[in-house]
Amino acid sequence: MSRIGNAARNIGKLDELARRDTWLNRIHPLPKLLVTVLYLVLVVSFSPRQLTGVLGMAIYPFILFEFGDLSFTSALYRMRIILPVVCLVGVLNPIFDREPALTIFGVTVTGGVLTMLSLMVKGVLTVLATYLLIATTTVESVCGALRMLHIPGILVTEFLLICRYVSVLLSEADRMWQAYSMRAPGQRGVAAGAWGSMIGRLLLRSMDRAKALYQSMCLRGFRENSTLLPVKGLESKDLFYFASFTTTLILLRIFPVLELIGRLFV
Amino acid sequence: MSHIHIDISGLSFEYEKGHPVLDSISVSFHEHDSVGIIGANAAGKSTFLKLLVGLEMPPQGSIRIEEIPVEKNTLSKIREKIGYVFQDSDTQLFMTTVQDDVAFAPRNYGLPEDEVARRVARALDLVHIPHLAGKPIYKLSGGEKKLASIATILSMTPDIILMDEPSAALDPKNRRSLIHVLNEFDHLRIITSHDLDFIWDTCSRVVLIDAGRIIADGIPDVILRDETLLTAHGLELPLSLSER
Amino acid sequence: MHMADALIVPGTAAVMAAASAGAAAYSIYKVRRENDPAKVPVMGVMGAFVFAAQMINFTIPGTGSSGHLCGGLMLSAVLGPYAGFLTMIGVLLVQCLFFADGGLLALGCNIWNMAFYGCFVGALLIWKSIMKNGASKKRITLASILGSVITLQMGAFSVCIETFVSGVSALPFKAFLAAMLPIHLAIGLVEGLITAAVLCFIHEARPELLWGIGTQERAPARLSLGKTLGIIAAAAAVVGGLLSLAASALPDGLEWALERVAGTAELPAAGGAYEAAGAVQKATSILPDYAFPGSESAAGTTVSGLAGALITALILIGIALALHFFRSRRRG
Numbered sequence: 001m002s003r004i005g006n007a008a009r010n011i012g013k014l015d016e017l018a019r020r021d022t023w024l025n026r027i028h029p030l031p032k033l034l035v036t037v038l039y040l041v042l043v044v045s046f047s048p049r050q051l052t053g054v055l056g057m058a059i060y061p062f063i064l065f066e067f068g069d070l071s072f073t074s075a076l077y078r079m080r081i082i083l084p085v086v087c088l089v090g091v092l093n094p095i096f097d098r099e100p101a102l103t104i105f106g107v108t109v110t111g112g113v114l115t116m117l118s119l120m121v122k123g124v125l126t127v128l129a130t131y132l133l134i135a136t137t138t139v140e141s142v143c144g145a146l147r148m149l150h151i152p153g154i155l156v157t158e159f160l161l162i163c164r165y166v167s168v169l170l171s172e173a174d175r176m177w178q179a180y181s182m183r184a185p186g187q188r189g190v191a192a193g194a195w196g197s198m199i200g201r202l203l204l205r206s207m208d209r210a211k212a213l214y215q216s217m218c219l220r221g222f223r224e225n226s227t228l229l230p231v232k233g234l235e236s237k238d239l240f241y242f243a244s245f246t247t248t249l250i251l252l253r254i255f256p257v258l259e260l261i262g263r264l265f266v
Numbered sequence: 267m268s269h270i271h272i273d274i275s276g277l278s279f280e281y282e283k284g285h286p287v288l289d290s291i292s293v294s295f296h297e298h299d300s301v302g303i304i305g306a307n308a309a310g311k312s313t314f315l316k317l318l319v320g321l322e323m324p325p326q327g328s329i330r331i332e333e334i335p336v337e338k339n340t341l342s343k344i345r346e347k348i349g350y351v352f353q354d355s356d357t358q359l360f361m362t363t364v365q366d367d368v369a370f371a372p373r374n375y376g377l378p379e380d381e382v383a384r385r386v387a388r389a390l391d392l393v394h395i396p397h398l399a400g401k402p403i404y405k406l407s408g409g410e411k412k413l414a415s416i417a418t419i420l421s422m423t424p425d426i427i428l429m430d431e432p433s434a435a436l437d438p439k440n441r442r443s444l445i446h447v448l449n450e451f452d453h454l455r456i457i458t459s460h461d462l463d464f465i466w467d468t469c470s471r472v473v474l475i476d477a478g479r480i481i482a483d484g485i486p487d488v489i490l491r492d493e494t495l496l497t498a499h500g501l502e503l504p505l506s507l508s509e510r
Numbered sequence: 511m512h513m514a515d516a517l518i519v520p521g522t523a524a525v526m527a528a529a530s531a532g533a534a535a536y537s538i539y540k541v542r543r544e545n546d547p548a549k550v551p552v553m554g555v556m557g558a559f560v561f562a563a564q565m566i567n568f569t570i571p572g573t574g575s576s577g578h579l580c581g582g583l584m585l586s587a588v589l590g591p592y593a594g595f596l597t598m599i600g601v602l603l604v605q606c607l608f609f610a611d612g613g614l615l616a617l618g619c620n621i622w623n624m625a626f627y628g629c630f631v632g633a634l635l636i637w638k639s640i641m642k643n644g645a646s647k648k649r650i651t652l653a654s655i656l657g658s659v660i661t662l663q664m665g666a667f668s669v670c671i672e673t674f675v676s677g678v679s680a681l682p683f684k685a686f687l688a689a690m691l692p693i694h695l696a697i698g699l700v701e702g703l704i705t706a707a708v709l710c711f712i713h714e715a716r717p718e719l720l721w722g723i724g725t726q727e728r729a730p731a732r733l734s735l736g737k738t739l740g741i742i743a744a745a746a747a748v749v750g751g752l753l754s755l756a757a758s759a760l761p762d763g764l765e766w767a768l769e770r771v772a773g774t775a776e777l778p779a780a781g782g783a784y785e786a787a788g789a790v791q792k793a794t795s796i797l798p799d800y801a802f803p804g805s806e807s808a809a810g811t812t813v814s815g816l817a818g819a820l821i822t823a824l825i826l827i828g829i830a831l832a833l834h835f836f837r838s839r840r841r842g
Contacts, residue, residue, distance in 0.1 A: 003565050003566075003567065004562070004565045004566070007561075007565050007609070010608065010609065011608050012404070012405075014608055015402055015404075019400070019402070036614065037614065037615065040515050040613070040614060040615040041520045041523070041615065043515075043516075044515055044516065044518060044519055044520060044523070044615065045519065045520050048677060048678055051815075051816070052815030052816060052818070052819060053815075055815075055816075055819040056819070056822075058823075059822065059826070062826050062830075063826070066829070066830050066833055069837075078609065078610040079610060081512075081609065081610060081611050082512065082514045082610055082611065082612070082613075083514075085512075085514060085517075086514050086516050086517060089517060089673060089678065089679045089681070090678070090679065092679070092680065092681050093679065093680040093681075095680075096680035096681065096682070097680045102813060103813075104813050104816065112680055115678070115680060119516055119517075119678050119679075120516075122515070122516035123514055123515075123516035126514065126515035126516055126613055126614075126615070127514075127515075127610045127613075130515075130606070130607065130610060130613065130614050131610065133607075133614075134607045134608065138362070139362050140361075140362055140363065140366060142607070152538050154538055154541065154542070154550055154553075154596065155534070155538070155596060155599065155600065157550050157554065158550060158553045158554045158557060158596060158597065158600045159554075159600045159603055159604070160361070160362065160554070161360060161550070161551060161553075161554020161555065161557070161558070162554050162557035162558050162561070162597075162600045162601065162604055163362060163604060164360055164361065164362050164403065164404075164554070164558075165356075165360075165554060165555050165557075165558035166558045166561050166562070166604065167404040168356050168404070168558065169555075169558040169559050169561070169562035170561075170562050170565065172562065173562040173563065173565060173566060177566060187569060188567060188569065188576060189566075189567035189568050189569035189570075189576040189577075190566060190567065190568050190569060191569050191571075192568075192569065192570075192571045192703070192707070195568055195703070195704050195707040195708065196706075196707030196708050196709075196710055196711035197711055198566070199563050199566070199579070199704070199707075199708045199711075200707075200708045200711030200712055200715065201711075202559060202562065202563060203559060203563075203584075203588065203708060203712065204712070204715060204716060204719075206555050206556055206558070206559035207552070207555075207556070207588070207716075207719060209354075209356075209357065209555055210548075210551050210552040210554070210555035210556065211548070211552075212352065212354065212357040213357050213360055213551045213554075213555060214547075214548040214551040214552070215316075215321050215352075216350075216352055216357050216358055216360065217360060217551060218321075218345070218547075219319055219321070219345050219348075219349075219350050220345075220370055220371035220374060220418065220419070220422065221342070221345070221346075221370075221371050221374030221375050221422075222370075222374060222547075223374070223547065228361065228366075228370065228373075229366060230373065230379055230382075256815060257818070257822075258815050258816075258818030258819045258822055259814050259815035259818050260818065261818035261821055261822055262813075262814035262815055262816070262817035262818025262819070262821065263814045263818070265817060265818075265821060360551075
């Protein structure tokens with residue numbers, strides 16, 4: 001089934017990007033994570049009609065995508081899951097809100113159109129920002145950052161193991177699906193009669209694997225409070241990254257940069 | 267005779283009452299031994315290995331590793347001396363990259379980071395895969411995974427290496443490089459397998475187990491050539507020794 | 511029903527993150543108390559399992575369409591609600607980071623809407639009380655379907671509330687509910703049927719793996735059904751209260767949404783509420799709305815602003831093209 005293969009490929013591609021050696025990849029994960037969260041907060045903090053303000057926030061991902069040598073197309077491809085939902089929520093706004101908000105060259109734009117557009121722009125920008133984080137930061141580094149934020153070890157270890165075993169279980173599920181579809185030609189999904197045994201067997205195998213995995217970890221000295229990964233210290237370049245981007249983003253949020261540029265011309 | 271590393275006497279074990287998996291086994295293994303434990307499926311080979319590191323508890327009889335009895339409160343000491351390589355490399359390798367996985371044990375035993383790095387480099391050198399250090403596990407081939415698995419236990423500098431079916435699912439080339447790597451070791455190593463050609467290429471002593479009992483114990487040249495003995499216990503002559 | 515970041519405002523995100531963090535902290539406390547170090551690897555592998563199981567298409571009989579699994583209840587029926595909840599957090603984090611399925615900021619919302627209801631309400635409340643006298647195929651099927659339908663309805667309802675108080679949609683609240691609940695009734699039913707099939711299989715193959723199965727002559731539960739219900743109701747009330755507080759402090763989200771619902775500010779009471787909300791808003795809003803001297807940005811968007819956006823875009827694209835040009839020259 002292409003869904004399973006696609007999922008595995010997506011993870012693989014992101015992991016490859018994250019393991020490249022660009023300056024953005026080399027920045028410590030903690031400031032990258034914090035800047036990303038700050039950016040998300042700032043973007044969604046714009047009120048529904050502030051389209052100009054939200055557009056101004058696009059400067060950040062645009063510049064970093066260029067410098068991080070990342071592709072917009074693959075980032076936008078990820079939005080096929082979430083963007084329809086966002087659009088669906090916003091698409092009725094023009095019908096419910098017909099109050100004129102501004103006039104461009106004689107065309108009156110209603111508040112509903114503005115809120116719809118700003119919602120869609122927010123949708124795109126937030127996805128881009130998260131992509132920017134994960135395409136330049138490996139899973140281990142994300143875990144390191146989470147540890148520095150004092151997220152309990154139990155959750156961080158679990159997250160690391162999920163990331164490690166997703167590919168293993170995806171290929172197991174893929175094999176089971178292939179074996180199934182060979183004997184059930186023309187079916188696009190698993191028929192009701194096999195729901196229980198197919199997922200059930202995968203579940204049992206996973207439980208057995210988990211038991212063996214625990215043994216394997218114990219044999220190499222694992223205890224519940226083990227730290228799996230060393231935590232890297234912050235360097236001055238990381239602090240500089242954090243300070244400069246925090247300031248820039250807050251300035252972008254406070255000052256209507258685009259409007260100022262526009263007023264020079266219009 | 268060299269120093270005795272593992273001493274087992276009267277070892278029995280059962281999962282269900284009345285169905286012994288191992289039945290009063292007594293045997294000892296020495297430093298630098300390279301032992302192949304052979305037997306058909308469900309002969310008790312894997313259980314035998316697991317008992318040595320306390321993954322199955324409690325055994326009847328006694329197991330002593332370098333004079334220390336295998337008991338609940340000695341396990342951490344014993345596990346520092348023994349490296350166990352699982353049959354399924356995906357069970358053995360649970361971190362995301364090769365170097366993090368090889369570094370797992372030294373880090374857990376609290377070594378400083380520079381010593382950890384030295385251990386990792388040395389372990390990867392021993393199995394000839396230093397170039398794979400930064401590679402994510404999911405990208406490794408089956409053979410690379412097996413070599414990486416061995417490196418993860420070598421970084422603990424164990425005295426004893428146990429391997430469960432190491433040659434399963436390896437292609438001929440990877441199999442050959444695994445044999446090459448194993449033969450370079452000086453440790454006591456115990457390998458379970460029903461791949462008798464692999465045992466022939468890597469072991470200096472063979473122990474045949476069937477239905478939980480030791481049937482034969484001797485040099486490969488004797489046991490692996492004894493067709494009647496092997497077929498009586500569900501095995502066949504190694505391909506390299508059979509005449510066509 | 512994964513929520514995107516764009517659908518919420520910082521206040522909503524903060525409240526829901528706090529609520530989910532609270533539930534997570536309690537779960538961690540409970541899991542640690544079990545003192546079973548094997549739990550962590552089990553949670554890791556089972557998280558990956560749920561993820562893989564979600565990728566499998568299931569043919570829905572009689573419709574020709576296919577459905578998928580969410581898995582919170584199924585996971586909790588095997589791991590228990592606390593470990594199940596922590597595992598779902600990991601799954602949701604993987605989905606949000608690697609698949610853009612649900613946002614990073616909306617993670618608190620998504621954990622609450624999917625994991626909390628599925629694990630705490632679905633497993634701790636519904637599954638456990640139906641299983642308290644032992645498991646049978648009938649009981650498992652009943653618990654799975656009831657648990658999945660109810661928790662998905664609760665989740666969908668929460669999505670509506672969170673979107674509504676964030677004020678991003680002009681859609682009236684009732685219309686939003688009318689769209690969300692029926693869809694999730696169907697989704698919940700499919701989820702319930704798949705969960706039932708899997709858990710019945712486990713019950714036959716390895717019954718000891720199922721969590722929360724009581725025996726006939728069981729000691730009285732330490733936490734009665736009434737008490738559990740009370741705790742969950744109290745938690746819901748606290749979250750609801752915090753959420754409405756956050757909503758009233760939004761720049762103008764709730765105000766705007768209320769206006770949509772009530773038509774105009776005809777209701778005198780609503781007018782009072784607006785003023786109160788306005789006062790709170792002034793006091794608490796972290797970021798002022800654009801108030802640049804001489805700016806005509808009362809509506810938040812201006813012609814000169816849009817012109818500026820166009821010009822900036824052109825400049826940035828120019829820079830990007832130049833960068834690409836130099837890069838390819840260097841490589842070539």
